[in-house]
Amino acid sequence: xxxxxxxxxxxxxxxxxxxxxxxxxxxxxxxxxxxxxxxxxxxxxxxxxxxxxxxxxxxxxxxxxxxxxxxxxxxxxxxxxxxxxxxxxxxxxxxxxxxxxxxxxxxxxxxxxxxxxxxxxxxxxxxxxxxxxxxxxxxxxxxxxxxxxxxxxxxxxxxxxxxxxxxxxxxxxxxxxxxxxxxxxxxxxxxxxxxxxxxxxxxxxxxxxxxxxxxxxxxxxxxxxxxxxxxxxxxxxxxxxxxxxxxxxxxxxxxxxxxxxxxxxxxxxxxxxxxxxxxxxxxxxxxxxxxxx
Numbered sequence: 001x002x003x004x005x006x007x008x009x010x011x012x013x014x015x016x017x018x019x020x021x022x023x024x025x026x027x028x029x030x031x032x033x034x035x036x037x038x039x040x041x042x043x044x045x046x047x048x049x050x051x052x053x054x055x056x057x058x059x060x061x062x063x064x065x066x067x068x069x070x071x072x073x074x075x076x077x078x079x080x081x082x083x084x085x086x087x088x089x090x091x092x093x094x095x096x097x098x099x100x101x102x103x104x105x106x107x108x109x110x111x112x113x114x115x116x117x118x119x120x121x122x123x124x125x126x127x128x129x130x131x132x133x134x135x136x137x138x139x140x141x142x143x144x145x146x147x148x149x150x151x152x153x154x155x156x157x158x159x160x161x162x163x164x165x166x167x168x169x170x171x172x173x174x175x176x177x178x179x180x181x182x183x184x185x186x187x188x189x190x191x192x193x194x195x196x197x198x199x200x201x202x203x204x205x206x207x208x209x210x211x212x213x214x215x216x217x218x219x220x221x222x223x224x225x226x227x228x229x230x231x232x233x234x235x236x237x238x239x240x241x242x243x244x245x246x247x248x249x250x251x252x253x254x255x256x257x258x259x260x261x262x263x264x265x266x267x268x269x270x271x272x273x274x275x276x277x278x279x280x281x282x283x284x285x286x287x288x289x290x291x292x293x
Contacts (some may be wrong), residue, residue: 004132005095007249009262009270012149012176013083014164016076025145026056026180027084037268041156042082044183048074075180079164082125082154089123090265093232094130094273100206101231102217122236122243125154128229129269132262135228136208137167137219139177144219145208148179151229156183165225181222191232197223204228236272244271 017023026036029052034041057073083089129150136145144165146208160183168177197203203224206216211218219225236243248263 079152089126197221
């Protein structure tokens, strides 16, 4: 099992949209139409009925015949637009921190009961890329589990956030799979790090045959997805040194060039990693407080 997290891999944003010329033309057109009609583009329903959105969707459908129905395209384009408008913020979650956020409650700065926690998001919209083949999800009930590449987040109006899981991105396989979550209120943000996602069993425990041997994780419920995202947001906001400066992968030489390494993204990205412990053996930015969850 590859658990690659050395550099940002090619993203669904790059795969789904047919080139930078498409991005410049169609994203600008959507933004102009929204301004001209004085419509909020943070409402997914409004976004989908724009004439410029429909034109962009038709172009994507021509380029990617194997994707299927309209809704997955529209959801992906919605996140792509907000990703573009936010400046294409791409974050790569490193393996050590991913495991700490899932398994070690002390890695997440605790929130005392009654103490509001509302750190800023790392960006209004963005894409969090996960270690390759570490997290798995079923895109359809009773379907085959697919490896999660990452998770988009975007504003969804009325103080809500929209999240979409992207999975099934494999070399030699056209298209990708998406799992949109219903928009969730931002006011619930303080609850997400401690939410219990599954009614039975431990959150993130693998459901893959033999998955425990490779120490893999499954996400079976929306609560698990929200928990991972909220803990990541909180760690980024509250732990100094956890987010690296922006960098770009510079071609095959940097990734090994052996044909087995994943194709690198052309976008700048920032690593999100486990920060070194402070001198007092506590995580930076934290004081000794009781754990939650």
